[in-house]
Amino acid sequence: IEDTDLQRSTDESTRSIIEGLEWLGLDFDEEMVFQSANADKHRVAAGRLVDEGKAYRDFTPKAERTDANVKKDIADRARAHAAEGIDHRSNPFRDLSKEESDRRAAAGDPFAVRLKVAREGASQFTDIVYGEQERAHSEIEDLVLLRSDGHPLYNLSVVLDDIEMGITHVIRGQDHLTNTHKQILLYQAFGAPVPRFAHLPLILAPNKAKLSKRKHGEVVSLTTYRDRGFVPAAFRNFLALMGWSPPEGKEILSREEMVEAFSLEAIGRANAVFNFQENDPRHWTDDKALWMNAEYIRTMPLDQLLPMVKTELRAEKLWREEYDDDEREWFAKVVDLIRQRFFTLKDFSSQGRSYFSEDFDLDEAAVRKNILKEPRLKELLPQLADRIEAVADFTAATAEAALRAFAEESAVKAGLFINASRTMLTGQSVGPSMFDVFEIMGRERSAMRLRSQRPWNEFQ
């Protein structure tokens, strides 16, 4: 956990990272290391570099900058320096004698510690994703290792911790590609072997801006996907496809298959756009992510889905202990039936509500189209309820036979009864095959709902 900047790194932010990884099923084998916990060691190491002459104390007073205008500041200063013909890297303290430096430090003058970057030469490395990288030392400023308050900075801390942990491969965002050269200089200063690097393309917002929590809100947070009904494996699968593609072209991959198929070499170099429309609830996140989630919901092993549905129903106070006990089989059948057209786990408690509770809404458009449009239904539906109730061995097939027979007697199309029944029983105009719904709802409940007066009471 790279939390060297204690002001920005909050418990909240690290908890969100950890929860997100856990939810995705990305667990880890070793202990979690907090960079901030090793600050003392990092300070000592920087001091050693000063003693060896590889770093120096900079007594220049700290320049105050705000996050908002750093980029502009940097550009402005670079322009000014170029105009006046001064080397922006020049620093009067770089070549201060050791005695003078020690004397001022002992006198209590505040100082930052900077790495003394060679003026000549270049650093290079082979990135596993981006290939050969080279950067002249003249492009690298004498980076600050320790702030004047003694606080170690990120570039120093990562390198030191990675050396201590024996890290062999550093895999991170492309935003660190050019920083890597500085870190290599540090590995060399400490006489440690340089690890392999693999930089990953970034994920951009639809307007191609870098995706950030501040600008794009909850759509970037993993916990959002958990809370809005994503199956972890589905989102993990979708995410894996941003910037990487499986060699065989098969896109739906289990964790095991992904481990098998994955290689750093197959990662692309262009940033990926995460396609979502902030103000459209139907497209609140990437369409393909939504599709992938639906695909998982309808095809994953039922016994893996059931606990997720249980959690969802419980959160919405729709869960009954019988579903784990006497009605276990029934519950599994309902879920299997309705999951076919659901996109998120949330749908089980919203669109699927009528299967688990008598307290469900009637969709007004559905009621008008399927029930109120045909006035005779007010008379016929209760009669249909009688017929349904009279069915001896109640199944989808026998319910269908009864309904069709009554339709013929009443000289109406079966479709009229079917669509009306769907709305009476589920409140909706769409859903699974109606006879399966009858069977699932059962004889009593079906008859009772067919006799309901709600459509006329609520919409007339």
Next chain:
RNA sequence: GGCGCAUUGGUGUAGUUGGUUAACACGCUGCCCUCUCAAGGCAGAGAUCACGGGUUCGAGUCCCGUAUGCGCUACCA
């Protein structure tokens, strides 16, 4: 301002060492199936491979330039 990285249909990507009609997934359109909506099946629209030069018999693939986007250039990470 300097340096770096990238650029294939709306989105995610595939396109081996340059070689026929640029492939797949999502999305979109139509048809079939059908009690509705999905799913599924079939068909289809959509890309002058950012632009301009060059090398070559031949370039999405190689070279140069331009543009655009992103990143770094911080006593942020």
